[in-house]
Ligand SMILES: Nc1ncnc2c1ncn2[C@@H]1O[C@H](COP(=O)(O)OP(=O)(O)O)[C@@H](O)[C@H]1O
């Protein structure tokens with residue numbers, strides 16, 4: 001998507017004025033993305049992204065927006081939310097929570113090689129360390145509780161073999177989450193959705209991470225697993241590219257050591273990452289919301305990745 005809620009130029013111009021961003025020169029709906037209404041908002045002073053949140057609430061948003069501000073202030077290249085005269089960074093348009101953030105320079109790298117994976121790995125570790133003193137707390141809202149609630153909702157749409165797989169994996173993840181080894185994993189604010197389309201590069205140099213609206217406090221290892229499942233796979237088969245995975249983890253590890261326990265649980269967390277996006281894609285695909293432009297992601301991709309991770313667990317050997 002997506003423009004779920006059309007914004008008029010007059011309303012966008014008024015908001016830009018209120019945030020002291022200058023005079024609106026262009027407002028353009030963004031087609032990609034599936035969660036929120038996004039526009040590129042250009043003024044005579046700069047380029048911004050205007051987001052109207054379609055699912056997240058006024059209560060949930062401060063966690064994400066202040067996290068972005070916290071990370072930006074610590075030198076992590078993420079879009080900084082724009083405040084009004086009183087410093088408020090959460091706004092409203094048409095009764096919906098709204099934010100205006102800096103537009104990042106660059107493009108997505110949709111065919112990453114080892115060098116791109118290394119930069120994402122290193123920056124992810126820097127981001128995890130920079131988030132250690134973030135004072136707000138909100139769980140990962142797309143975590144185990146949501147999987148447990150959503151699997152029964154999507155189950156009627158699945159073939160018997162798929163239903164068996166999803167239920168078996170959910171039971172495995174529930175047991176894992178209850179284990180002492182899992183409880184010991186280091187945690188903090190994580191991005192939780194750091195796919196190729198949520199990172200910008202200028203040439204081959206990483207310029208930033210964005211789309212923090214699935215962030216939450218969870219294990220750092222889950223963030224690593226989500227990245228490996230996207231940055232280091234062959235998209236056609238879902239198979240892991242071991243060279244890229246090794247490069248990603250080595251770069252991460254040079255900034256923040258991946259502990260022995262994390263290495264041990266990584267294969268299980270890569271299964272968790274695949275399950276999480278299989279469920280959300282099934283949910284978006286079979287229970288879509290209205291949108292002026294909506295492009296649902298293919299659920300079968302993460303079913304393949306989950307089957308791959310179960311059949312061929314990958315172990316990170318520090319090196
Ligand atoms: N801060 C930003 N800087 C540059 N481009 C952005 C920024 N935020 C969003 N975009 C662009 O908008 C697209 C959709 O945003 P995204 O956050 O993925 O949408 P959604 O939240 O609906 O999934 C991105 O793929 C990117 O091209």
Ligand SMILES: N[C@@H](CCOP(=O)(O)O)C(=O)O
Nearest residue numbers: 033034035193195211277297
């Ligand atoms: N990355 C998720 C979907 C979330 O959409 P995004 O556009 O906000 O990244 C997926 O690929 O299923």
